[in-house]
Amino acid sequence: MRFGMALRRTISFGLALVFFTACSTSHTTSSAVPQHRTPSLVNTVQGGGGCTDIFGCPIGQLCWDGSEPDAFDGSCPPVPPTGGTSQPPPPGCSISAATLAVTPLPRNRATLGVGEQVGLVSADGSTWSVSGNGTLDTTSGGSVVFTAADTAGAATVTVSAKGCLAADVTYNIIAPSGLLYTALNGIKHTQGLADIGMRASVYLQPDSVSFKGLAYLELDAPVTATGPYLCLNGSGHSPNPNALVATQDDIVGLGTPIATDTVESGSCGGVDQLGNGSISLNIPQMYMVGLIGAQHQFSVVQHIATASTGALNITKGAASRSTTVSSPPSAY
């Protein structure tokens, strides 16, 4: 039996050495025996260094008692209490997490977008629970999927099992804070008219979480127009009634891509095209988690077009384009 264990250890050590040698990444692992496992997104394994997997779990090392780490996530058996009058409590249950959205990194971030999903794994896990803004797809077993609610707030996922202290992870869930508009190439213009238009890519912000899967739409807003745009005063901004679903991954520096917007002044035709005037409207923006979810307003985006002594300017959010009434005609 001892020979078998020794052989197993030798093989294990050999495997560990192979993993360790093959890995060039470095990481920091606590070598102290944990007394409590406070909310953590990374497993704690006692021992030396080595590679880490997707969760940051160490690879290729032995546990405190010389046994192999868990085959899946590298966690170790609970550390037994030592003698004496003040015995330390058992260690916390292992808990690891990775967002299902592949961006933004890190995948074990504690801030999530509304509706975002996280896969949670525990080597010890038998019972899971959640409090706050989110749900679990199941409450038992070694793995669960947490889904953030459709409104901002906090959620705590707790795993408990026999032989370890319950461990938890707290998530800060945020709603879209606004939209980033970036102007695309090209200006729409009809020569001789106070007519200007641009196209812009629209991103849900912030870029620190993923809003992939969120549906978005604009709501109605009345137009206030003066000068060469007077005929548009009081007209409606009738948005598309079909919400658009974000299907792309978050882009660092921009946000989650959601739509292409056509932003135009329109024109009244035969009136004085060189006078001063403007169009302005404040457009409420809505998001939904899924196409049948509740609508939540998160932003108002201002759309302004101005005409001043032949100069034309159009802006929506941070995007803008300029031309002049006399400029040659152009299209997107």
Next chain:
Amino acid sequence: MLHTTTKAHWLRVICGAMTGVLLSASLMVAASAQTPNNDDQTESRIAAAMAGLHRFQSSHSNDDLRATAHALFSAIDQRALRLGDVPRHRRSVVAAYAQLLAQIDGLSDPTFDRSELPMLCATPPREPNGGQLPACADPKDISDSATRAQYVAAIDANSVKIQRRNAQAALHLLGDETTSLLEIVLRRFHIRVPSDTAALDDILRRAGLSEARRSMIHSMF
């Protein structure tokens, strides 16, 4: 002398007994390695998870596909798992996920380009009087009936385009969700388990997955 001989005799007896115990223990260990691990429910959980995919054949509901992906994710019963069983379970779970992804991909329109962002609104045509309302304008503000009808047709066409896109988006998002869950499962298998790339890739090929999908999953092995 007699005393020494007696000690040597007893030493031989003890050593012989220990050898016998060790041999028996080794045989027991070897035997236990071949006996089925009744605590490990992974294979039965994988089979149960696939019930969602079977339900989908009649329900045609994406919810059944999603339920399958999630049930497979929680199918690994790692507390009862033996290291030697990991390769077999990995093949089983990869085969199950491959079958699910083949179903999802089979429903997807291959011409759908998710990088093409949909247009929020249509733009009204210019009216006979020279005026032109901006994109997203309300059709009732267009006085010319022919121009209005043309604009309403453009709005309807854009709506149909968005609705089709949203249907495709739902499948692609489900494919992404399923792939991420498979990725997490495979990453958990990475630790201290020999690679099995050729066999796993063969499983993906036999499931009929596209080259792009196989390549994406292959990087997770």
